[in-house]
Amino acid sequence: MNEAPPLLSVRNLRTHFVGEEETVCAVDGLSIDIRRGETLALVGESGSGKSVASLSIMRLLDPASGRVAADEIVFEGEDLLAKSEAEMRAIRGNEIAMIFQEPMTSLNPVYTVGEQIAEAVRLHQDASPKVALRRAAEMLDLVGIPEAAKRVHVFPHEMSGGMRQRVMIAMALCCNPKLLIADEPTTALDVTIQAQILELMRTLQQQIGMSILFITHDLGVVAEIADRVVVMYAGRAVEDAPVEAIFEQPRMPYTQGLLRSVPRVDRFADEQEPLYAIPGSIPSPSRLPKGCSFHPRCPHAAEICRRSVPELERVAQDHHVRCVRWREIEAPREVPA
């Protein structure tokens, strides 16, 4: 399984924001691999650096403030960091596409949705406006918008949030990208629409055969869609594992805490222990605590945790954790549904 080179391989990604007074490290040494056809979920709280990481990979950060450095970002055997801006433009939307959190603001209000999807087609394929618009209608049909041929002439404000997110997906997928980066695509939608959109993404993934980098803070969504999970905390990956392992044998106290703070629907209310909350809040990236950045909030913190930043250690095949005490901390006995 591991023989084929991954579609995208990021080694030691570091993204700094240079401010007037201080330089903030938003992503510190992130390494991820995405294999072909696989869905990798990047999970973490707000401010843990997930979105910044994705924008860094796409090289979409404003170069005036965000400094991206990495040992390598290899996509299909080519180093994205070595590419010129024009070469990157040819990759964006064509090979790597992105969808965003807010379908309400991610579409340009002054163009019809058809024109906006057609724009992506015209940028990457030498298509006439007419052909591009026909392709846009096909895409709308593919993402499950009824009467697509007519809906291409509709403006974004005439659509609901779920419909707009479908349009965003159509826009991202119209050039058959190999990798789709989805930055919290379901966060702004209500639960039923969320389920529809996830189902749609899964179906399309099988049809097109693309890989997905799925960024979210919602563990329910992760369980739905991911093959593998990388948990991020304060700019660092703290645990990465196949999705079953994350839910069944989380080794990092942070992951365990996250899972315990999700309400369980498989138990009656009177059997349920009070919902757990991880004490404190995520530290500001400019004032990270010394040592393991999670130790002030960790129930298992010991003296050693305050001294040095732990390395990612291998727990099992494909399972790594950044915790010095993982052998001493028991994995929760019970298997959540």
Place this chain on the structure above:
Amino acid sequence: MTDRDQPEGFPVHPAPGGRVPDIETGGAVPVDFVQDRPPEAPPRSQWVDVWRQFRSHKGAVAGAAFFIFIVLAVMLGPLIWTIDPTYIDIRARNTGPSLAHPFGADQLGRDMLARMMAGGRTSVAVGMTAMLLALSLGTLIGVLAGFFRSLDGPLMRLTDLFLALPLLPLLLVMVMLFRQTLATNFGPETGIFILIVVAIGLTSWMPTARIVRGDVLAIKEREFVLAARSIGTTNSRLIGRHILPNVLSPIMVSATLGIANAIITESALSFLGLGFPPDFPTWGRLLYDATDYLQQYPERVFWPGLAISLTVLSVNYIGDGLRDALDPRIRGR
């Protein structure tokens, strides 16, 4: 809904059995009848929509009608009212309205109606051209400053510099320096026209630049710009297709205010004697000439003043209506 209402190629959602469900009975409505249906209207051209929205703005329609009337009057009027605006009928000097001179005649006996039309032609032409110049300059500088962070500082300091320049002395110097050169190269009238348009354009682009920069800064941070960049849009396309259309409304407002401003500045220049030559009528010049006789013949101030105000007002209304009509969010369905 009948088949007749439905445009070709867009089949009606069939009600099973050809029966329209009776809502009042509260009976079960067939599932495929309540499912998501597309907007009922057939695809329509965007410009038809724009026109429809524009028409619903009463002030804009009235403004457009009046502006067209003014333009026609100053362009075609001299063909009908054939008196030369510079012809001196000394016996008619200082007369009030009469059949021979409906607007009266001035202190030299020149026909006021002919002079109003000739003056209007110059004033409207100066207003439009100077506005276009100021607008393009202001939009260009505003977009560049807003979009490229490295240009922001220098361009905005340049804007501040221009705003700080004392306008009238600057115009005075420009007229002094270039009037002769331009007059010899392009003839006295065209020369002074170019001079005035450029002078007004160069001294009135700053508010537009500031407004556009502010809006571009705000639009640039919206997610659809990031989305556009994520599909590989180039910077020039990003500016032209995604940012400019979204800052159109402040630009439209600037445009209408710009015409008004240019007409008034030209009037002021002519009023100060720096504008067109004395025998070449413009609305501002007419106003200037009439002030000497304000106490004896107040109507001579009235006509050019009214023409300036109404033109400016009508242009403002047109801009207001256009802004609404061009914005799809306001235009609605």
